[in-house]
Amino acid sequence: MPIRLARNAYGKNAVNLSKIIRHKDYHEFRQISVNISLEGDFETVHTLGDNSKVLPTDTQKNTVYALAKEYFGGSIEEFGIHLAEHFFSNNSQLSQCIVEIAEHLWNRIQIKGQYHPHAYISGGSEKHITAIIKTHEKTAVTSGVKDLLILKTSDSRFENYIKDQYTTLNETSDRVFATNCEVSWLYQIKPKDFTDIFNEIRTALISALANDKSLSVQHTLYSMGEEVLNKFSAIKEIRLKMPNKHHIPFNLLQFGMENNNEIFIATDEPYGYISGTVTRE
Numbered sequence: 131m132p133i134r135l136a137r138n139a140y141g142k143n144a145v146n147l148s149k150i151i152r153h154k155d156y157h158e159f160r161q162i163s164v165n166i167s168l169e170g171d172f173e174t175v176h177t178l179g180d181n182s183k184v185l186p187t188d189t190q191k192n193t194v195y196a197l198a199k200e201y202f203g204g205s206i207e208e209f210g211i212h213l214a215e216h217f218f219s220n221n222s223q224l225s226q227c228i229v230e231i232a233e234h235l236w237n238r239i240q241i242k243g244q245y246h247p248h249a250y251i252s253g254g255s256e257k258h259i260t261a262i263i264k265t266h267e268k269t270a271v272t273s274g275v276k277d278l279l280i281l282k283t284s285d286s287r288f289e290n291y292i293k294d295q296y297t298t299l300n301e302t303s304d305r306v307f308a309t310n311c312e313v314s315w316l317y318q319i320k321p322k323d324f325t326d327i328f329n330e331i332r333t334a335l336i337s338a339l340a341n342d343k344s345l346s347v348q349h350t351l352y353s354m355g356e357e358v359l360n361k362f363s364a365i366k367e368i369r370l371k372m373p374n375k376h377h378i379p380f381n382l383l384q385f386g387m388e389n390n391n392e393i394f395i396a397t398d399e400p401y402g403y404i405s406g407t408v409t410r411e
Contacts, residue, residue, distance in 0.1 A: 157247060280311060374403070
């Protein structure tokens with residue numbers, strides 16, 4: 131049976147970059163991490179050790195820093211598109227280039243109601259993410275949010291599920307709903323401003339979860355996706371990953387006390403993992 135090289139790719143991951151954009155009255159601080167993946171005519175580097183078509187991953191890293199000086203001042207989506215187009219236009223051997231960017235969020239510190247001109251506080255673990263997939267035929271852009279931790283203390287139920295000989299979970303009509311969301315959406319139309327629409331979609335997602343009368347995590351997941359597609363015609367589909375961060379009522383009866391949904395054990399593991407894609411027909 132003949133042996134051949136199947137699909138392959140290479141690139142540079144975790145290119146961590148910080149940039150200070152110096153405005154007249156304040157500094158803007160941006161921090162991103164970039165992953166690059168290249169696919170194309172790279173068979174001979176594997177089979178013959180011929181490196182003549184290989185753009186070194188160190189060069190890819192250097193390109194990110196060099197292009198960031200002029201081209202990273204707006205959205206991470208526009209910067210990602212520029213990086214993908216640069217690699218594609220300068221390397222004819224490529225069939226696909228993927229650029230992934232995650233932005234760590236920083237907010238200017240407020241003191242007595244006024245923003246400090248150059249002091250920042252972390253926005254936590256939440257990240258704004260994007261992925262650019264460029265081929266000869268098209269450029270696909272997804273945006274999203276990662277590590278968005280959301281919780282509400284009511285309007286969440288879980289009832290009428292399958293019960294077998296191993297089921298110990300009690301039904302509940304009122305529970306804590308907590309999830310660490312990762313959401314990404316695919317554009318079918320390039321928006322006028324990637325940053326504006328990102329902020330609007332993030333707000334819509336949070337509002338949909340807060341206002342949903344949840345019958346399950348799956349039920350809320352669909353409601354959130356449906357809300358985004360109904361409000362934003364530029365979005366073709368949206369994918370949501372919503373691990374269930376369990377808060378289990380603690381047994382206070384052993385101490386002669388009632389627990390009226392007040393005291394919980396917060397558990398990280400094991401956790402329920404729910405995902406789904408909501409798309410247009």
